[in-house]
Amino acid sequence: MTNPARSGGTASAPAARTGGDVLVDVMRAHGVDVAFGVVSIHNLPLVEAVDRELRFVPVRHEAAAVNAADGYARATGKFGVALTSTGTGAGNAAGSMLEALSAGSRVLHITGQIDSEFLGSGRGVIHEVPRQLQMLQAISRFAATVEGVDRARAVLEAAIADLSALPHAPASVEWPIDLQYLADPDDQVAAAPVGDTTPVVAAADIEAAVALLRRARRPLVWAGGGARGIGAPLRELIEQTGAGLLTSNAGRGSVPESHPLVLGNFASNPGLDALIADADLLLSIGTHFRSNETRSYHLSLPTPQIAVDVDPAAIGRVYSAEVGLVGDAAVVVPRLLEALTAAGTEARGPEDGWADRVTEVRDGVRRTMRADIGAYDDISAAIEEMLPAGSIIARDVTIPSSSWGNRLLPIDDPRANIFPLGGGIGQGLAMGIGAAVGRPDVPTLVIAGDGGLAVHLGEMATLAGEAPWCVLVIFNDGGYGVLRNLQEAHSGERHGVDLFTPDFGALAASLSLPFALTRDTTEFRSALRKAVDLRAPMVIEVDVTALDPAPKPFVPPVHVPDPSSRS
Ligand SMILES: Cc1ncc(C[n+]2csc(CCOP(=O)(O)OP(=O)(O)O)c2C)c(N)n1
Ligand SMILES: [Mg+2]
Secondary structure, eight states: OOOGGGOOSOSSSOOOOOHHHHHHHHHHHTTOOOEEEOOOTTTHHHHHHHHHHSOEEEOSSHHHHHHHHHHHHHHHSSOEEEEEOTTHHHHHHHHHHHHHHHHTOOEEEEEEESOGGGTTOOSOOTTOOTTHHHHHHHHOSEEEEOOSTTOHHHHHHHHHHHHHSSSOOOEEEEEEHHHHHHOOTTSOOOOOOOOOOOOOOOHHHHHHHHHHHHHOSSEEEEEOGGGTTTOHHHHHHHHHHTOEEEEOSTTTTSSOTTSTTEEESOTTSGGGHHHHHHOOEEEEESOOOOGGGTTTTTOOOOSSEEEEESSGGGTTSSSOOSEEEESOHHHHHHHHHHHHHHHGGGSOOSOTTHHHHHHHHHHHHHHHHHHHSTTHHHHHHHHHHHSOTTOEEEEOSSHHIIIIITTTSOOOSGGGEEOOTTOOTTOHHHHHHHHHHHOTTSOEEEEEEHHHHHHTTTHHHHHHHHOOSEEEEEEEOSBOHHHHHHHHHHTSOOOSOBOOOOOHHHHHHHTTOOEEEESSHHHHHHHHHHHHHHTSOEEEEEEGGGOSSOOOOOOOOOOOOOGGGOO
């Protein structure tokens, strides 16, 4: 996909091939057709070649470049590329790289570096920072410097091999600017071959797990982000064992949430306590059991437990497991199924009524949640009804996500589920833009609060300029609502939570973005209908203060120590 409209070369002299063309060749070889970034004197050859040959999306902040690459990766199943400048640019990328690191997302972050002759000299070359590589090591699993004109391809391929190894993780490469200009795509040393390092599960462990599964009469499965790639075998496993499926936020959609056995991202909801207490086995797959999903690790979970994870350190890290299956869940789960099937009719299977009870509890917790969220119930229903199947739902950290968006809005495909797992605000819009650029076949809906959106307001200009099929819904309550609720619940005071908020209609108009201000669900429905039909960006503001019925104040279960407990 060449981009003649943006080609910078003159008609007579085609631009000389540089390290940018090495990057383009590598991206093409992996089917990646876009990079996100901010241009700089220290990455010009990379940006120029990608823009000429593929697509370069000029976001307005390096953190957004990483978020967009991350959203692209999650929505497409490929890796995403972010290009940043040396020093401040690479530093700006750090917060979003930490999100990619927490979520295990395949981001290839390429940053410039000063001329190789001055590396490490501390002379104060423009953009020079001490210890850039150490910073990259802190925010990535793999970090390396391109150290010679003929080394670029090998370093990029090593980074890609590392970010693709299970569990997935982001990688960073720093590339001195002289070597970017001088790298010759036709004279690169071959990339070192990389063997598959994924652990292979032991047959004895499969047998031990199957013995436990066959004894279970009231089983539950907990699927985390590591279960995203299993597909149909996970659905078959829960159907065959009659297990209810709990998911973490990251594991949503590993079996479509419309399935009657999917309890979903409700494990810490008190409505599930009795069911969990009565269960007699838990099979966990690729999960961290994060604090915010387990009542800070105090949630009681069934025993015995079987834990599947590609990372041996994850087995028993939070909840002890009788059997640990170390391997790729996409291989382990089909093997479990096979062994269960081979065991045949001797297996007792689930107790009569267990699967029905799972479905009743599933419906019950959803009903209770709907009753607590006032007019959001209808907004959530409108989104569910009006978005075509498979639409991507990118959520910033805001009350509408934390309360209902992360649980009630149904996710039927893991690629549709985009949320910053590390909990950092301000990342949703750029993640949504990246997803929408990578998946033009479906609309992307971004759920953002007024506070989170303000972190990277500049990305509204990226949205307008790139014009992907992306609907930005801003839930405006004039501040950091969730912190306001926490303060009111704990002290009755307000500090640092009420914000001066832009006129979003005027802002959208200044960017020529279609806009609708909605105060009730009828207005919201007609705005969303228009937005989906547009196949282009649109901004919808929801005036949260006008919602009727008002939702119950959402107060997250944050542990605040009681001062009287001081010893
Ligand atoms: C990077 C980062 N800084 C600060 C926070 C703390 N924080 C969590 S939610 C939140 C408020 C977000 O406000 P808004 O987007 O308007 O959503 P609302 O809570 O009002 O629904 C803040 C400041 C955070 N999670 N991440
Ligand atoms: Mg707000």
